[in-house]
Amino acid sequence: MNFRLEQTKQILQQTPSTLNSLLGNLSNEWVSANEGPNTWSPFDVVGHLIHGEETDWIPRARIILQHGEERAFDPFDRVAMFEKSRGKKLSDLLVEFEVLRATNLEELDRMNLTPELLAKHGKHPELGIVTLGQLLSTWAVHDLNHIAQIVRVMSKQYSDAVGPWKAYLSILNVR
């Protein structure tokens, strides 16, 4: 499938409500569980998504539009949420994410992106030259990647509880 702005926005629009449905009524055992030392819980993932809304996707789109490949993106702090989310409740984080995402999608609309602008180059500090279209595609797949992570982390809490069925459940056999 080639990148298309409308299709990409469909993915970006569903994530807040999907996370609300998935996590909003779970007991804390599910929400705070992780995969062991230095791994993330569903709570941590939502904090990471919030930090992305604040410092990654739209700020990088702005840099591409304003500076092209002449100014590299600021590096993204993948673990900033461990500090930022401290003491917060998941319900607060879910609302925070929902508001930020809606605001960012409004800004995306205001950018009035044409095929020419979507092909514009930017400079990633590690990956080198990328396009605005690739950035927006990555924003969407990054959401899906973290939904997959959340359900994997939750599943693994029941690795033993499923007994012999573990052999049939591929999600229990991936990292």
Add this chain to the structure above:
Amino acid sequence: MNFRLEQTKQILQQTPSTLNSLLGNLSNEWVSANEGPNTWSPFDVVGHLIHGEETDWIPRARIILQHGEERAFDPFDRVAMFEKSRGKKLSDLLVEFEVLRATNLEELDRMNLTPELLAKHGKHPELGIVTLGQLLSTWAVHDLNHIAQIVRVMSKQYSDAVGPWKAYLSILNVR
């Protein structure tokens, strides 16, 4: 985490609304895409979940309660949905799944499962002896497994669109 009935029901309860949020507003390109020959689209997965509600989880729980390990479960047809879903719309399937799941969770409540009943043995046609608690744990993890599958299938449609970022997106590098 040990199996607990209430926690397991929390997972089972969220799946219909999560699938509605995730898929309900997507264009058909996302919903009908798969990973190549003999793989499933998000549409196929929802049909598979419906067939599980009809023939797998609660019917097997009934068999355990009534017959214990003396009567093996009927084998589950993993691909029945290719025939059954034909000609239907995703929106119909999502409603169908929601109704079936709600009905099945009501029946689960009416079973008044005690720790003794949850430890009761059943006989899986391939896996051998399993417990009712393991069956219910598997029901929940099976939901999560298929949510992971749906977001993986969708992600892969953008494997090329993300450009160099593919290296950072683990979901694009698993089968």
